[in-house]
Amino acid sequence: MSxxxxxxxxxxxxxxxxxxxxxARVRGEGYKMINMGELFGHDRIGAINxxxxxxxxxxxxxxxxDEGDLLFARQSLVLAGAGKCSIVKEVSEPTTFESHxxxxxxxxxxxxxxxxxxxxxxxxxRIKSIVTQGVQAGIRGNDLKKLKVHLPPxxxxxxxxxxxxxxxxxxxxxxxxxQLLEESARxxxxxxxxHLRFPGHEHVRTVDGVPEGWTSLPLGETVVxxxxxxxxxxxxxxxxxxxxxxxxxxxxxxxxxxxxxxxTNVKFRKEDTLVARITPCLENGKSSYVYFLEExxxxxxxxxxxxxxxxxxxxxxxxxxxxxxDFREYAIKSMTGSSGRQRVQVSAFNEYFVSVPPxxxxxQFNEFARGCFxxxxxLARQNLQLAEARDLLLPRLMNGEIAV
Numbered sequence: 383m384s385x386x387x388x389x390x391x392x393x394x395x396x397x398x399x400x401x402x403x404x405x406a407r408v409r410g411e412g413y414k415m416i417n418m419g420e421l422f423g424h425d426r427i428g429a430i431n432x433x434x435x436x437x438x439x440x441x442x443x444x445x446x447x448d449e450g451d452l453l454f455a456r457q458s459l460v461l462a463g464a465g466k467c468s469i470v471k472e473v474s475e476p477t478t479f480e481s482h483x484x485x486x487x488x489x490x491x492x493x494x495x496x497x498x499x500x501x502x503x504x505x506x507x508r509i510k511s512i513v514t515q516g517v518q519a520g521i522r523g524n525d526l527k528k529l530k531v532h533l534p535p536x537x538x539x540x541x542x543x544x545x546x547x548x549x550x551x552x553x554x555x556x557x558x559x560x561q562l563l564e565e566s567a568r569x570x571x572x573x574x575x576x577h578l579r580f581p582g583h584e585h586v587r588t589v590d591g592v593p594e595g596w597t598s599l600p601l602g603e604t605v606v607x608x609x610x611x612x613x614x615x616x617x618x619x620x621x622x623x624x625x626x627x628x629x630x631x632x633x634x635x636x637x638x639x640x641x642x643x644x645x646t647n648v649k650f651r652k653e654d655t656l657v658a659r660i661t662p663c664l665e666n667g668k669s670s671y672v673y674f675l676e677e678x679x680x681x682x683x684x685x686x687x688x689x690x691x692x693x694x695x696x697x698x699x700x701x702x703x704x705x706x707x708d709f710r711e712y713a714i715k716s717m718t719g720s721s722g723r724q725r726v727q728v729s730a731f732n733e734y735f736v737s738v739p740p741x742x743x744x745x746q747f748n749e750f751a752r753g754c755f756x757x758x759x760x761l762a763r764q765n766l767q768l769a770e771a772r773d774l775l776l777p778r779l780m781n782g783e784i785a786v
Contacts, residue, residue: 402445465521501531599694600733616644620641647682651681669701695744
């Protein structure tokens with residue numbers, strides 16, 4: 383490969399900038415701010431929910447992001463996260479970024495932003511050479527601008543970026559479909575089992591908040607909480623860390639999985655539900671429906687998971703319940719322990735009552751939700767295959783193995 387090499391700063395349309403610092407007491411109103419959570423949670427940042435912060439007129443002139451801006455993590459708790467690069471793919475309203483992030487805006491006539499977003503993920507990029515390791519790993523803006531980068535002709539940049547973008551656009555389209563499918567199941571759960579507007583509800587009397595034919599029982603009588611699951615000692619099985627779980631839907635990041643022979647006590651099977659029990663993961667919504675195991679497969683996971691398994695209630699009902707506002711609020715209010723390390727104790731669920739519907743109504747819900755969950759599983763599998771194909775193609779495009 384004979385691409386020219388230049389210092390990264392030569393491609394800047396304006397000097398790089400570190401973001402704003404805003405204390406928690408002033409957050410909540412104003413303009414969107416990209417925090418480290420968004421940077422690590424989204425490679426391509428679009429119109430997503432973010433914290434709001436106040437900004438003055440000068441900051442509004444100089445501290446906003448634009449479509450195509452590259453954002454780099456200045457610091458990370460782990461070495462691999464330092465210098466992590468995301469791209470702003472869409473800006474629907476004025477949006478700023480926090481102080482642990484470096485914003486780089488490129489001269490688009492010579493540097494295609496999407497190409498360099500992929501470049502910083504490729505093996506030929508040397509960004510790890512500028513990472514420093516202290517209490518936290520990090521990079522400095524002055525080192526980033528002096529970093530030597532490859533500069534292929536702009537037409538080559540565009541072809542490479544367009545080729546890789548096709549994979550990411552398919553992945554994002556599948557993610558949107560996943561969110562819509564899960565939302566459909568959760569909305570039906572809410573309509574039938576929270577608001578009690580189930581088919582024929584007009585003709586059913588409600589006594590003490592429970593429709594006739596239903597029963598109100600403690601959660602532990604309807605669901606197996608932290609079931610004992612046996613697995614052969616020293617057998618290599620999947621380990622699922624907390625970082626794998628999504629805050630918004632049932633999908634998991636399988637790239638964070640490990641294979642372990644030494645197992646944790648938290649074991650689970652296909653169709654179980656995982657719920658984070660520790661702050662802030664519980665408040666943030668980390669949960670998952672276990673769709674990613676085979677029928678007889680057992681995995682283990684973070685000791686900060688609560689495992690819920692079907693008993694009287696179906697696995698689909700249990701997952702939707704675990705994502706519901708009432709369940710999460712109860713769990714959050716039940717947390718005990720020192721500040722910053724609070725956890726839900728399993729005993730707290732002895733006081734959480736569930737309205738158990740008649741079997742025929744539950745089966746109607748199961749049939750609908752099962753169809754949604756099955757489609758989600760297939761779409762998640764497609765996304766995994768697309769990501770693997772993209773990641774195999776990326777280095778081959780960048781090192782010239784595949785001509786463009």
